[in-house]
Amino acid sequence: MKPLKIAMMSMTHGHTRKYYQTLKDNPKLDWVAVSTANDEVKEIFLNSVDGIPCYNSELEMLDAHPEIEAVVLASENSEHLRQMKLCAERGIHILSMKIPTFDMDEYEEMIDIVDKNDLVCQVELEMHYNPVIVRMKELLANNEIGKIKSFNATNITLSPVWAFPWQGVPEKSYGKRVHVKEGDPRFRGGALCDHPHIFDMIRHMTGSDFDCIYAEVAPNIRPDIIEEDMLSVIGRMKDGTIFSLDPSWSKMEERLKVPGPGWEVFPKRMEVNITLNGEKGTVMADCFGPNVYHNGCPNDRYTVQYTYFDEWIGLIDEFVDNIRNKKQPLINLKWHKRTIEAMNAVYESIATGKVVKL
Amino acid sequence: MNKLQEKLNFLLDKYSVDVKAELKDCKTVIIDNKEIPVLSHRLERRFVELKNIVQGGTLVGVSVMRVARIIERDTDIYEALYRELDLCQYVLGRKIIGITVMQNDNTLNAIATAEDAIVCTIEISATLEKGEIPKDKHEIISQRGIACDVVVDAQLKQDSIYVFGKENKKFTDVDFELYGLSIEEIAVVRAAFAIAQAGNLDEMLAIESNLKTLVEKAKMSVKTGERQVI
Numbered sequence: 001m002k003p004l005k006i007a008m009m010s011m012t013h014g015h016t017r018k019y020y021q022t023l024k025d026n027p028k029l030d031w032v033a034v035s036t037a038n039d040e041v042k043e044i045f046l047n048s049v050d051g052i053p054c055y056n057s058e059l060e061m062l063d064a065h066p067e068i069e070a071v072v073l074a075s076e077n078s079e080h081l082r083q084m085k086l087c088a089e090r091g092i093h094i095l096s097m098k099i100p101t102f103d104m105d106e107y108e109e110m111i112d113i114v115d116k117n118d119l120v121c122q123v124e125l126e127m128h129y130n131p132v133i134v135r136m137k138e139l140l141a142n143n144e145i146g147k148i149k150s151f152n153a154t155n156i157t158l159s160p161v162w163a164f165p166w167q168g169v170p171e172k173s174y175g176k177r178v179h180v181k182e183g184d185p186r187f188r189g190g191a192l193c194d195h196p197h198i199f200d201m202i203r204h205m206t207g208s209d210f211d212c213i214y215a216e217v218a219p220n221i222r223p224d225i226i227e228e229d230m231l232s233v234i235g236r237m238k239d240g241t242i243f244s245l246d247p248s249w250s251k252m253e254e255r256l257k258v259p260g261p262g263w264e265v266f267p268k269r270m271e272v273n274i275t276l277n278g279e280k281g282t283v284m285a286d287c288f289g290p291n292v293y294h295n296g297c298p299n300d301r302y303t304v305q306y307t308y309f310d311e312w313i314g315l316i317d318e319f320v321d322n323i324r325n326k327k328q329p330l331i332n333l334k335w336h337k338r339t340i341e342a343m344n345a346v347y348e349s350i351a352t353g354k355v356v357k358l
Numbered sequence: 359m360n361k362l363q364e365k366l367n368f369l370l371d372k373y374s375v376d377v378k379a380e381l382k383d384c385k386t387v388i389i390d391n392k393e394i395p396v397l398s399h400r401l402e403r404r405f406v407e408l409k410n411i412v413q414g415g416t417l418v419g420v421s422v423m424r425v426a427r428i429i430e431r432d433t434d435i436y437e438a439l440y441r442e443l444d445l446c447q448y449v450l451g452r453k454i455i456g457i458t459v460m461q462n463d464n465t466l467n468a469i470a471t472a473e474d475a476i477v478c479t480i481e482i483s484a485t486l487e488k489g490e491i492p493k494d495k496h497e498i499i500s501q502r503g504i505a506c507d508v509v510v511d512a513q514l515k516q517d518s519i520y521v522f523g524k525e526n527k528k529f530t531d532v533d534f535e536l537y538g539l540s541i542e543e544i545a546v547v548r549a550a551f552a553i554a555q556a557g558n559l560d561e562m563l564a565i566e567s568n569l570k571t572l573v574e575k576a577k578m579s580v581k582t583g584e585r586q587v588i
Contacts, residue, residue, distance in 0.1 A: 145485075149462045149463055149464070149465045149483070149485070150462055150465035150466075150467060150481070150483055152426065152467065152481045212583070214458045214460075214469060214585070215469075216458075216469050216471060216477045217477075218421045218422045218475065218476065218477035219419070219420075219421045219474070219475050219476065220421070220501075221419065221421050221499060221500060221501045222501070223419075223501065230421045230422050230477070230499065231477075232422065232424075232469050232477050232479040234458065234459075234460050234467045234468070234469050234479070235460060236460050236462070240462055241462065242460040242461065242462040242465060242466070242467050243460075243467065244467040244479060244481045246424065246479065248422070248499075250421075250422070250499045250504070251504075252503075252504075266504055266510075267510045267511070268510055268511055273513065275426065275428075275481070275483075277428070277465045277483035277485045278485065281485055281486070281487070282428055282483065282485045282486065282493075284493070284513050284514075285513075286511075286513055289511055289512075289513075290511065291511055293511070302510075304510065304511050353585060354584070354585070355458070355583055355584055355585070
């Protein structure tokens, strides 16, 4: 199979560096170029990767490389629609970050653009390529615990706002400036906007969609950021499954400009744990464990060193397969729309104090 | 119950507490002809320490308390909710003022709000096989630190001793004076003794009354599908 000529745009997203190894190593890919949104990310990229042409503007890159077949939109959420249009005009396939947009009119426009131009637009929800998730799906398929009665999950991390500043800017992460509730100085756009995975995964594991959602925002553990960092969500799926989801930034971090060793204040920087309670028993899973531990450099703090982080390999394999074999991605814009609607319902519930029916 | 009563009598005698305290069951002690709830979970050492960490200034700026508890099937999930609501109030030192609950048969999930806008999430399910030890986790997250009764990067609690022989065994012994009792049994004896020693009968009855109200509100939330304010 001819390698897919791929490029990256912006390089401002927190997942940008996850692609470096895969794009270099995967024989199905020919990494053609990148364009960077600003000098800061350009410098980080040039310090991290050798031999890939780096442009200051997207247009410059696209004009210089008409051979580009696909682009990873490694950008802030507010840039996605504009960049999708740019790609669509040239018939370039798209790998979108996990939140295409929270604006449902924009979302419809994205679907329309992709459909009209017959493009593959895959949404980056890498948990589907995690082996623990694969095992859980297998256990469910084998009816180990019967029908799911409750789905309880965490998708908790440190806050990326110091390394990826746009995530702390409501207009760039959420799309506009909206207070989380009346009288609360904080705005939408924080931890929730960073953590769609568990809202997506419950739909896959139950085969059902959201029926109702209730959420509360808790006091920030970082009082100096203007978006929510701690929130709790419960609700019910249409098949009766209840859920409890924690999409918080509940792990404290050092305020590094570039993620790396010593980022953690709490020993563990990230956790996705899922508990499925079923008719016949319970499955408890830690999607990123067990690990190894140290208290060495740079801060002598007890730290969890992850031993598995290869989700992007499977994700990119699927992306190439979808393009070359004209397949619909597992996570396409239309599928993902209901996940985004559920996340919007979380904000609505926080604002109104009510259970929101979907 | 005789074994627990013997241990309780031992403590009353050793520490010269001149009170007649009779354990009716693991939930109730009779003192002065009054049935007093022992709320024994409060005397589990882990919760005493979590309370001390939260209320003693080790954690600063509490935001959230997260609780998950999985128990044997055919046990009452609202009884488990009663326990966990009490632990939230006990550890945080704050009253719960609102609660929203979703229930599906023998599982429930709750979000409770406490004073100072602190949020408590409680996940309960009765899905374990008969005889299986409950699995639970209590975690408090604050601006300055996290406290938890499960070690970092683990899903289950550990035991003090593991024996790998023809028959695998494990032990967790936590009380020299009450050696031989399980953690739960120790908590019952310690709780009954603490009440007999402190004489805080009315306080315990008031706590029970508050918890019964909270559980009723939880059931009302399930029925109405709305948040209930206490």
